[in-house]
Structures are given as structure tokens and as C-alpha cells.
Amino acid sequence: MDDTDRPPSAVHRGGRRKAPVLFKVLAAVAALGLLLLGVLSTPDRALTCSSEVIGEREMVRISGPNGRTADVLAMIDTGASASSMDTALAKDLGFDLAKAPRVTVGSALGREERPVVDSTMHLAGRTFTAKTNVNNRSKRETPVLLGRQDVQGLHVAVGKRLLTQPDAATAPSALRILFTKAPAIDPVSMMALLPLAALLIVLFRVVVGLNTLGTFSPVLLALAYAQSGLLLGVPLTLLMFAFGFSMQPLLRRLHLPRVARLGVLIAVVTSGLIAAQLTLGGFGLSDAWGMSLPVVVTAIITERLWEQWDLDGIRSAGVGAALTMGTAVLVALLLLTPHVRHLAEAVPLQLALVCAVWTAIVGTYCGLRLSELFRFAPAAKAQDVAA
Known part of the structure; x- marks a missing residue:
């Protein structure tokens, strides 16, 4: 388990006080579940003060x-x-x-x-x-x-x-917008929603223990999906990953430094996007996503996918890619919820400040992550049986 996101004092902390830590983790997971349930089942509401x-x-x-x-x-x-x-x-x-x-x-x-x-x-x-x-x-x-x-x-x-x-x-529901090829978030609201998306990623990593290909790469992918919709965003992401992997044998033979590899990947990803835009433009779809897919982030995620494949195998790389894209979809659902969109349009500054405070509060959590509870459950059971 990667401890880079954990405070230094928590890395060497002993295993005592298991019950309070377990309660905290279960409470955090319950809160996350309620949040996701609210995202999926939130009632529709007007985003403006006037129905006209x-x-x-x-x-x-x-x-x-x-x-x-x-x-x-x-x-x-x-x-x-x-x-x-x-x-x-x-x-x-x-x-x-x-x-x-x-x-x-x-x-x-x-x-x-x-x-x-x-x-x-x-x-x-x-x-x-x-x-x-x-x-x-x-x-x-x-x-x-x-x-x-x-x-x-x-x-x-x-x-x-x-x-x-x-x-x-x-306003339509978040799920309906994600399956519509129309950007629904204006630039000002998008800026206000970035801290909220970052808060959700911190919660996933610090409390749940979810590791993605890049710390905040799911946030940028979520913004892309919110602007382009899942029907275009997900296939384009997979297509960019395929283009990146097709270049892997050549880049290995050239023994390029990391900065040069990223430069080549950015050029490959950009070429793929241009080809897709020229193709989809004939069907009236190019304006629906345009430049919403983050090119540099996609290239960095592809490189991280290479590295994880080399270190831990194809299964681990596939799980990492699935977790990254799945987290991006969850974040996009949250950003497109009518209540959240209303807050971003009505009080953008206050929303950003509140998210900053809560991100700092979540970052002080030093207990076991949810993934660690499942990881150490067999050892704890064996210890209880031996005792």
C-alpha cells in the first residue's frame, strides 16, 4: 500500500484503538455512500430563479x-x-x-x-x-x-x-446530461466545481485508499466527460490509450528520456483527437466535445499505465485504468447534479472556500483506509483464532 498520501505520524502508528478507527472509516464510507446515492437520486430543481x-x-x-x-x-x-x-x-x-x-x-x-x-x-x-x-x-x-x-x-x-x-x-438529472452530447457547465461554474472535485479525490485516496493513475487526473477526465458526455468521452479515452500503447515498442527501442516520451505521446494523442474530430465532424458531433479531452493528462495517464503494466502486470494496469475512469465518471456525476450546479452558479466563491476547508479536514484523517481493512482482515482473523 502506498503511504505517500498519509501523514508521517500515521505511517508508524501502531494497531491499537482499532474500534474507533473502524467506526471512523465506516462512518466515512457511509457518508460517501449517501453522497453517491444523493447524486443518482437527487430530485430535479430549477437552476435559475425564474422559470422563464x-x-x-x-x-x-x-x-x-x-x-x-x-x-x-x-x-x-x-x-x-x-x-x-x-x-x-x-x-x-x-x-x-x-x-x-x-x-x-x-x-x-x-x-x-x-x-x-x-x-x-x-x-x-x-x-x-x-x-x-x-x-x-x-x-x-x-x-x-x-x-x-x-x-x-x-x-x-x-x-x-x-x-x-x-x-x-x-434541470435534467446528472445521468441524463452525461448521455447527452452537449456541454452543460459554463466556464465560471467549472472553476468553482474544481475544488469540490478535488475534495472528492482526497476523500477517495485518504479514507477509502483508492489509487488511480495520477493523483488528480480523474478530475480532468471528469470535466471532459461532463463537457462531452460518456458516449463520446469514454470511447475517445480508450482510443487514446490504444494509440499510446501502439507507440510503446517504438519508444522502448529509442530509449528516450521521460520528457521526450511524453512529448511523443502528446503528439500521438493530439493526432488521434484531430482524426476523430475530422471524422465525427461529418456527423455534427465535433462541437460537442471539441477540446474537452485533456491531451496532456491523457498522455501522462498512458505513461503511468505503461509503468504499472511493467511493474505489476496487465491485470494491475487494467484495474488501475478502470479505477481512474470509474472515479472520473463518479466525479462527473457529482458535478452535473442539479443541486451542485445551482451552488456553483449562485455562490461560486463560497463553494470553493468551503471545499478548501473540508479538504484540509479530510486530510487530517490518520486511521486505516477502507482498503487496508479488507487487506488485513485475514491476518486479524488468524490472530484472533490463535489467541
């Missing part, structure tokens, strides 16, 4: 003529007069585009005729009928664009996203 405020990207529910519905991500653009919908989405909803009336629409590409359909939409708890022109939006970030004529009476919060749900003016 929506973000620049919101989930909207569209109903077709045959009763078909679809929940899709919509861009709120008050600069556009009319709303538009992707052709493939309109066909899936059952609209007959061949018989639909047509209207001439001007754009940067010129003027063109587009079919117009009457669609029933649900946005932030409101239901309305929108005259929507249909065009190809397969290379756009969102399949639906809502113009100013359909969002009258609503205020658009610049820089905010996913503040509401289609059937209510409350």
Missing part, C-alpha cells in the same frame, strides 16, 4: 402527425426568425415532406425552397405549435433550431446549457 429562463442548448420534445415523439437537443437562436428541423428527423416523426407546403428561405448559401411542417413542441414545460422549415442539418451540432418566434416570453441565458427539461422548467 432557458439556455442556449435545451432538450425539446417534438411530436409528429402520427403521434410519434422524439427528445432531441435544440439550439436556441434568437437571431433566426424561424425554426428548422433536420430532414431525417422529420421523416422519422412521420411528416410527409412531398406534400408539405414550401417556403423560400435565405441563408449564407443563398435562397432555397424548403418544406414547412406544423410540429408540436414541448420546451421548459411549455407546449406550442411551431411552423418549422425542414432542411439537412446532419452536419450541424443539433438537429433542431428554434428561432425567436417560437421562444417568445422566454429569456435565453448566454453561455448556459441544459437548464430545463421538455416537460418542466427544472
Whole structure:
């Protein structure tokens, strides 16, 4: 067990006072369990003081003529007069585009005729009928664009996203956001949430005894997942790991110093991201994650994975990678919880200061870690039997 995170006085402390230490560890684990339970089952709440405020990207529910519905991500653009919908989405909803009336629409590409359909939409708890022109939006970030004529009476919060749900003016759950390809945390709130993410990592390492590939690398991965979503973030992370491992034989033969190895890994990871962005851009997905995946951190994690593989074998390296990514997902869930997002937007400075204080308090814990209790349980049982 690595003792680098433990205070010096705790490394040489004896095994007496087992019961109080056990109680502390169980209490800490119970608190962690309650925290995670709250993250997964927290009730939705409004992120703003007014139910008339929506973000620049919101989930909207569209109903077709045959009763078909679809929940899709919509861009709120008050600069556009009319709303538009992707052709493939309109066909899936059952609209007959061949018989639909047509209207001439001007754009940067010129003027063109587009079919117009009457669609029933649900946005932030409101239901309305929108005259929507249909065009190809397969290379756009969102399949639906809502113009100013359909969002009258609503205020658009610049820089905010996913503040509401289609059937209510409350924020979506953390799990739902993680499976949506839209960043939901604005830059100011992200800065305020960094100390909270660091507090959770300190709790994992000091109390639980969870070792990851890099101390705070799960925090940066969590921010990437919160911005890109799991459906893109996790496969991209695994792809970067695969690219890094493919370079391992060559780098071993070159006998490069550590700084040069990291430089090569950064170039490889960046090349993989650029290739993925060029490929996914054709499907309108590139803007969903952009530069959210931390390139340098991914390269460092890949190098740590190499080292653990060499020292302890493939099983230990796989466990380390799984723990790192799993911790990142848990931290991302916490950051995207509606209550937490509300605190980050309402009182960012106070949240950061409180997290700093509690991080110092958690750091004073000197008892056995939870992983150590399981590790030493057979020896303690054998000692009790012998006694």
C-alpha cells in the first residue's frame, strides 16, 4: 500500500484503538455512500430563479402527425426568425415532406425552397405549435433550431446549457446530461466545481485508499466527460490509450528520456483527437466535445499505465485504468447534479472556500483506509483464532 498520501505520524502508528478507527472509516464510507446515492437520486430543481429562463442548448420534445415523439437537443437562436428541423428527423416523426407546403428561405448559401411542417413542441414545460422549415442539418451540432418566434416570453441565458427539461422548467438529472452530447457547465461554474472535485479525490485516496493513475487526473477526465458526455468521452479515452500503447515498442527501442516520451505521446494523442474530430465532424458531433479531452493528462495517464503494466502486470494496469475512469465518471456525476450546479452558479466563491476547508479536514484523517481493512482482515482473523 502506498503511504505517500498519509501523514508521517500515521505511517508508524501502531494497531491499537482499532474500534474507533473502524467506526471512523465506516462512518466515512457511509457518508460517501449517501453522497453517491444523493447524486443518482437527487430530485430535479430549477437552476435559475425564474422559470422563464432557458439556455442556449435545451432538450425539446417534438411530436409528429402520427403521434410519434422524439427528445432531441435544440439550439436556441434568437437571431433566426424561424425554426428548422433536420430532414431525417422529420421523416422519422412521420411528416410527409412531398406534400408539405414550401417556403423560400435565405441563408449564407443563398435562397432555397424548403418544406414547412406544423410540429408540436414541448420546451421548459411549455407546449406550442411551431411552423418549422425542414432542411439537412446532419452536419450541424443539433438537429433542431428554434428561432425567436417560437421562444417568445422566454429569456435565453448566454453561455448556459441544459437548464430545463421538455416537460418542466427544472434541470435534467446528472445521468441524463452525461448521455447527452452537449456541454452543460459554463466556464465560471467549472472553476468553482474544481475544488469540490478535488475534495472528492482526497476523500477517495485518504479514507477509502483508492489509487488511480495520477493523483488528480480523474478530475480532468471528469470535466471532459461532463463537457462531452460518456458516449463520446469514454470511447475517445480508450482510443487514446490504444494509440499510446501502439507507440510503446517504438519508444522502448529509442530509449528516450521521460520528457521526450511524453512529448511523443502528446503528439500521438493530439493526432488521434484531430482524426476523430475530422471524422465525427461529418456527423455534427465535433462541437460537442471539441477540446474537452485533456491531451496532456491523457498522455501522462498512458505513461503511468505503461509503468504499472511493467511493474505489476496487465491485470494491475487494467484495474488501475478502470479505477481512474470509474472515479472520473463518479466525479462527473457529482458535478452535473442539479443541486451542485445551482451552488456553483449562485455562490461560486463560497463553494470553493468551503471545499478548501473540508479538504484540509479530510486530510487530517490518520486511521486505516477502507482498503487496508479488507487487506488485513485475514491476518486479524488468524490472530484472533490463535489467541
